[in-house]
Amino acid sequence: MPETTLADLAHEVRSKNAGPFWVTMELFMRDADGYRVAADETFLNERVIASLYHVDEHSIGIFRIPSLNVVKISFPRPVSQGSLRDRDMHAGQHHVPLARLVVPA
Amino acid sequence: MDKVRVLAPSGMLGAGWDHATVERGIALGADVISIDGGSTDSGPYYLGAATAKTTAKAVARDLRSLFTAAAGAGIPVIVGSCGTSGTDAGVDWVAGIAAEVLAEEGLDLKVARIYSEQDAAELKEHLGAGRVHPLPPLGELAAETLESCTHIVGAMGHEPIVEALRAGAQVVLAGRATDTAVAAAYPLMKGLPAGPVWHAAKIVECGGQCTDNPRAGGVLATIDADGFTIEPLDPDAACTPILVAAHMLYETANPFEMREPDGTLDVREAEYTAVDDRVVRVTGSKFHVADQHTIKLEGARVTGYETMSFSAIRDPLVLADIDEWAALMRALITQRVSQTLGLAAGEYAFDLRLYGHNAVLGELEPETGPPREVGVMLLVNAPDQPTATAVAKVANPLMLHLPTPSMDYLPSFAFPSSPAEVERGAAYEFVLNHVVDCAPLELFRIEFEGKTHA
Secondary structure (H helix, E strand, O other): OOOOEHHHHEEEEEEEEOOOOEEEEEEEEOOHHHHHHHHOOOOOOHHHHHHHHOOOHHHOEEEEEHHHOEEEEEEEOOOOOOOOOOOOOOOOOOOHHHHOOEOOO | OOEEEEEEOOOOOOOOOOHHHHHHHHHOOOOEEEEEEEOOOOOOHHHHOOOOOOOHHHHHHHHHHHHHHHHHHOOOEEEEEEEEOOOHHHHHHHHHHHHHHHHHHOOOOOEEEEEOEOOHHHHHHHHHOOOEEEOOOOOOOOHHHHHHOOEEEEEEOOHHHHHHHHOOOOEEEEOOEOOOHHHHHHHHHOOOOHHHHHHHHHHHOOHHHHOOOHHHOOEEEEEEOOEEEEEEOOOOOOOOHHHHHHHOOOOOOOOOEEEEOOEEEEOOOOEEEEOOOOOEEEEOOEEEEOOOOEEEEEEEEEEEEEEEEEEEEOOHHHHOOHHHHHHHHHHHHHHHHHHHHOOOHHHOEEEEEEEOOOOOOHHHOOOOOOOOOEEEEEEEEEOOHHHHHHHHHHHHHHHHHOOOOOOOOOOOOOOOOOOOEEEEEEEEEEOOOEEEEOOOOOOOEEEEEOOOOO
16 A cells, blocks of 8 residues: 555645745645644654754744644745755745655554 | 724735726725735845836736725725835835826825835944844844845834824835735724734735635725624635634744734634635734834845856756766866866855756755756856856856766757856845834834825
8 A cells, every 4th residue: 555645634735935034834634633643743743854854953843733733834944045055935845845754554 | 993994905016916806895895905015035136136026017007906996985005015125216116106007097196105224324323232133043133244235124014104194195105014014004093903903914915815716816804893804805705714714824934923013913812703605703813012112124135146057958868877967067067167267166156956856855855766857057156247157158068068977978968048158147145134122113214295285
């Protein structure tokens, strides 16, 4: 059986700038079951995000919002917006490594 | 007034909308039209160069829609962050377009311009007096950083806009303002409570984004003493509690709190209820007035000048070894630039991006499959434009012919245009994320034109 990813359990996974210095991402889960998976701190936590995005674990904020079945993640932009190394001006495509994270069986 | 209806036609002036949606908002009893004209979202260039992202024709078209509707209803129009970045040049650019539209339509409306551009020397005095504080992730500000900026703006709250409205302005063209201040100003002036006002302002700042069809036009927020309701201007679109609540997450680092110059919106206890199948009621929003009023600064400076070159690869032999090929390319560009131009690595910089392979995410890319075709972008940054272009020209033979280490012949790659080099001009970066302790009107200037007998 193929592995299940967070994207499979989500209605939408998105990323965006939150001002010039922060990236923010939201996992809009389809239902409460999907939310329980995404909100499980033993599965999705600061350490996992730090390794996916090569950012400092202590700079990451994770917000779990059960009323919306949403998990929101924010961290400082690792590459300065518009600089020579910035390939994603609006940080609009940075959700992909999070979206394809394989959930525990 | 026990109720104020704020019409938000779109998330950005110049984005366009169906004029019928604005007329519908007027028919629903709109008391004010507010729209955001800018953002930092598209990068530091627009502030650094004081240039708008939108085109004049689109801005004129949208202003015509708003001015004719507002003049007919006798209600004010408020535009924030004019010219994308809200520089003085941006305000004057929108004011010039507005004057033409008003003349063409035969409308006589009193226009206020609020300037938000800041002088580095004056900001240095604030810095010296300990009134400038960093916001994470930036640290303490150095005076030289202020001096290095080509443009600095302060993001105004509602107060300067209220000041202009009280002086009789029917059209307010504001420099840099918080996205929410443009929608919050009129209802706050009318005495409505700050919690519902700021929360409604956040929800309407992107126009129809909190509806099930964001392309169908804007929204109308009706604010009262206990909360607000929100509905789409297109009768076929709908707001739902989830969509409205979810908009509080959009482009915010913290989903529960949002800082404004005079305090903090707190939506932890907000409740979202469906009034019917397309209208939502929101209650429980709070606003905590801050002990100290602060204005957030934005500033951009030149990092150098860029030249871009773009080629493309379809040859499967090269694509099979694309990472090795790119590593060789980087090494040879550095070597040839040193040999030919005598430039050391620290005297210029370049980024080689393999579009179709891993250009967007770089080392974060999780997929490993072989690409079918790859666009090769070389982006060079140097202290001046001729040097950036010289580096790109030295790299050109490699961009055309570089074989992989295992090939024993010269391939020729696919340049999409001639000349191969595109000079991009100055490149910028944002360097300020700091607030200044100051009085609400202190950093802003208001000027009037047009009708003077208000």
